[in-house]
Amino acid sequence: MKCVLMNKNTEVLIADYNSVSKFFDKIIEVKNIDYAPYILKSFYEEFDFDNNPFRTNLSEWFKGRGIPSWRDKLDLLLHRLDITTPSELLDKAFGLSLSDQYWLKPYDSNIKYDDINFFDHDFDYSEFLEASLSLNSKTIKKEESLKTPNNTTDGMLKKAWIIEDNIRYLLKGGYKNEILQPFNEVLATMICERLGFNHVPYTIDTYKDTVVSKCPCFINKDTEFITCYQIKNDMKRHDSNEDYEDYIKILEENGIKDARIKLENMYILDFLIMNEDRHLNNFGIIRDVNTLKWLDVAPIFDNGQSLRIEYYDEEELIISGHGRLFYEVKPFEEIIKVVKNIKRIDIKKIEDLPHEFDELLHKYQSITGISDKRIYRLCVLLQRQINKLKRIIENS
Ligand SMILES: Nc1ncnc2c1ncn2[C@@H]1O[C@H](COP(=O)(O)OP(=O)(O)O)[C@@H](O)[C@H]1O
Ligand SMILES: [Mg+2]
Incomplete structure (x- = not known):
């Protein structure tokens, strides 16, 4: 099927999309590479119509919009x-999403x-x-x-x-x-x-x-979410602290205000709740799809894989844990060191949180069946992290 890859109202490229294999068989014309999905830009530099990492990556990107093979159940x-x-499912609704504005328009269609x-x-x-x-x-x-x-x-x-x-x-x-x-x-x-x-x-x-x-939804008709993974894709990979610094630099160069503080906030949250899952698709930036201006760091989302969720043991309180800083898995005590001025955090504002969390967990206990013991342990873990952060602040 000859079709146009659109970014909202802008034509990105014209290609033959194979609706059986779900691959792009041929790229016919690139109209507006700037409006292409961010991850494709770096492949475009080597683009020619025969040899085609660009085309392969376009297919990969499009397939990647679908529900992943590792989705639970x-x-x-x-x-x-x-x-x-x-x-x-991909082409059943033009490939539209609520996290960005890309879609596939059949070439002869006037649909808007x-x-x-x-x-x-x-x-x-x-x-x-x-x-x-x-x-x-x-x-x-x-x-x-x-x-x-x-x-x-x-x-x-x-x-x-x-x-x-x-x-x-x-x-x-x-x-x-x-x-x-x-x-x-x-x-x-x-x-x-x-x-x-x-x-x-x-x-x-x-x-x-x-x-x-x-x-x-944190996206609207004028914006798209671009993951850190897409942005990092064309950057050289170093150790995680350098990756982190490189990423902040790119965000600042693109005009995002307080990028460092906002990323620090995410790692402070991860420390407090022991979030193990801050991989590069769980944070990113928001871009204006009309002007292509980088607007802001995306609001913090996807924090569920926390408080030692996978390692609960009725007999033992497991207290140590590892988070993620770019490509590295590291102890939370290491990751928190990226925060330059931790004194800006007013720990008093969260000191009574374990109590509130305890209430929340008990409120739904009849549906969840989470035991009293586990609720108690979750709150102890949270309390420990708050205390640890308090000491880090005091000693800084
Ligand atoms: N509130 C939201 N608004 C827009 N897009 C979202 C929102 N929450 C998640 N997404 C998109 O959906 C993807 C999956 O959501 P996420 O919360 O990370 O789920 P999971 O816990 O399964 O990884 C995210 O990577 C992001 O692209
Ligand atoms: Mg996620």
Whole structure:
């Protein structure tokens, strides 16, 4: 199928897209490389129409918009959607997403972004939501239910976009039988609120038989989320401290204000909740898709993999942990050293948090079944991290 890769209203390139293999077989014309997905820019420098890392990476990028093969309970989801691979969903709704503004327009079509985007136009999410997050659900029958931004979500956790009062919210479940993720997201929100860190606000919600986290979309029709991974892709890889400094430099060169402070805030949060999952797709920047101006560091999101979630032991309190600083996994005590002026943090604002977290976990205990002992231990862990940070601040 001859088609145009669009970024909102701007034509990026014309190509032959193979809707069976889901690959771009041929690039016919590049119209506006500046408006291309950020990760493709570095491959364009070597672009020629025959030899083609650019074309391969375009296909990879497009496939990468789909639900990943490592999505929790993917087999069940595929069965319920009555498809065999997530890539079958990619072109069902022009490849549109709620995290950016790219889409594939059939070449002879007059269709406009304004006619189809999911920011303006409602979508039928109920069947996908059930297929994704309910323990029991039927196979989806309506083709309409496959025309949603739920075809293009990343990440391991079961999730679904929904609409309430005209706001797009992302619901996320726990991993396998673990149900702590949504509570960790809310804990992160409480910390960010009190310390004044720019963040995505998560709340707890229940869907049928399960607890989920709920957060509003942080992208609008004029913006896109660009992951650190995309930005780092064309940078030389050093040790993690140098990677970190390089990244801040790029953000500052592109006019993002207080980039360093905002990244520091993310690592302070990770320290406090022992977040193990700050890989390069879990943070990034927001760019204006009309002007291509870099607007800001993206608000802090995806904080669920925290408080030693995978290593709970009824007999033992496991207290040490490792976080991520760019490509390296390191003890939290090491990572926190990137913060230049930790004295700016007013620890008093979070000293009573373990108490509030305890209340939150108990409030939903009848649904989650998290034991009193585990709740107690989670709060001890949190308290320890707050105390540790307090000592770091005092000694700095
Ligand atoms: N509130 C949001 N608004 C827009 N895009 C989001 C939002 N939350 C997540 N995303 C996008 O969805 C992807 C997956 O979400 P994430 O919270 O990281 O899930 P997971 O825990 O499964 O990794 C993110 O990498 C980001 O691209
Ligand atoms: Mg993630």
